[in-house]
Amino acid sequence: QAGLTQPPSVSKDLGQTATLTCTGNSNNVGNEGAAWLQQHQGHPPKLLSYRSNNRPSGISERLFASRSGSTASLTITGLQPEDEADYFCSAWDSSLSDWVFGGGTKLTV
Amino acid sequence: QVHLVQSGAEVKKPGASVKVSCKASGYTVTSYLMHWVRQAPGQRLEWMGRINAGNGDTQYSQNFQGRVTITRDTFASTVFMDLSSLTSEDTAVYYCVGEYPSGPGSGFDPWGQGTLVTVSS
Numbered sequence: 528q529a530g531l532t533q534p535p536s537v538s539k540d541l542g543q544t545a546t547l548t549c550t551g552n553s554n555n556v557g558n559e560g561a562a563w564l565q566q567h568q569g570h571p572p573k574l575l576s577y578r579s580n581n582r583p584s585g586i587s588e589r590l591f592a593s594r595s596g597s598t599a600s601l602t603i604t605g606l607q608p609e610d611e612a613d614y615f616c617s618a619w620d621s622s623l624s625d626w627v628f629g630g631g632t633k634l635t636v
Numbered sequence: 637q638v639h640l641v642q643s644g645a646e647v648k649k650p651g652a653s654v655k656v657s658c659k660a661s662g663y664t665v666t667s668y669l670m671h672w673v674r675q676a677p678g679q680r681l682e683w684m685g686r687i688n689a690g691n692g693d694t695q696y697s698q699n700f701q702g703r704v705t706i707t708r709d710t711f712a713s714t715v716f717m718d719l720s721s722l723t724s725e726d727t728a729v730y731y732c733v734g735e736y737p738s739g740p741g742s743g744f745d746p747w748g749q750g751t752l753v754t755v756s757s
Contacts, residue, residue: 530680562743564681571731571747572681578741615681617743625697626671626683 531556531616533629539636543606547632549599555627556618557597558608564615566631568595572615576601603634611636638663639731640748647754653720656751658732660713663746666690669735671744672706672717676728686735687715722755729753 532550539545548562560579564572576582576592579599591602597617602611616629643657658670671686685696687706694706705718715732729750736745 531651559740562741564744571750572744573747574736574743574745577736577743583736583743583745604706617681619742623698624695625699626673628681628683630680 529620529623529625530627531618531629533614533616533632535630536633536635539606541606541608541633541636543604544604545606545610545634547601547603547614547634549601549629551597551599551615551618551620551627553597554622555620556594556599556616556619558621559619560594561592561599561616563599563601563616564617566613566615570603575614606636608636609636627629638746640734640746642730642732642751644749645752645754647756648722650723650755650757652722652755653718654722654753655716655718656732657732657751658715658717658748663713663734665708665713665715665734666710668670669738670706670708670715672704672730672734673733673744674728674730675750676725679728682728684717684719684730689715693706720752722753724755726753727755 562577563575566572579594589604613631615631620627639661666689672684689708708715732748733744
């Protein structure tokens with residue numbers, strides 16, 4: 528299945544900073560940027576950022592999204608227990624004419 | 637407050653079709669592109685297609701071309717996803733979701749609560 532590449536898991540301690548990555552190519556992340564989603568077990572995903580570095584209202588300022596070339600990153604500072612979740616990236620792929628997703632990173636705090 | 641409320645869980649036999657509904661409240665669905673995304677156990681999220689609920693224009697993933705149909709009822713503020721020729725690989729949670737804010741680089745928000753579709757003989 529075509530998609531974006533994310534590390535399967537990241538583990539950090541309370542209060543630390545975690546940086547999650549999402550690698551695509553020039554047709555998707557490198558073109559229009561990526562969005563980030565958070566999903567807690569048994570719940571639908573929640574939008575954390577879009578257009579690489581924009582936060583919807585109500586999203587914590589501890590979250591910071593960025594992009595360098597075809598790799599998008601999500602940095603979460605001052606990790607809290609509620610940050611433990613699965614994180615997915617998404618992007619429009621102009622070559623496939625399809626939205627593509629990453630396989631997700633499980634963040635353990 | 638924005639809510640997207642989906643229809644309940646379905647159990648279908650292989651070869652059958654399923655139709656899932658998504659009703660919006662506190663949300664002018666006709667002003668948005670509404671998408672359907674599914675999540676199979678242990679698999680990544682998968683985009684199925686979207687509808688411009690204002691004019692009915694649709695776009696589908698090549699992975700589902702010919703099997704998925706997305707429609708809308710503007711008076712009922714409801715969008716529908718119809719998936720045919722079901723196999724066990726279609727067992728998944730199906731989500732309706734809006735495109736936010738719309739246009740290049742957008743993300744997906746808000747999300748429905750999800751509808752579990754189980755395909756089993």
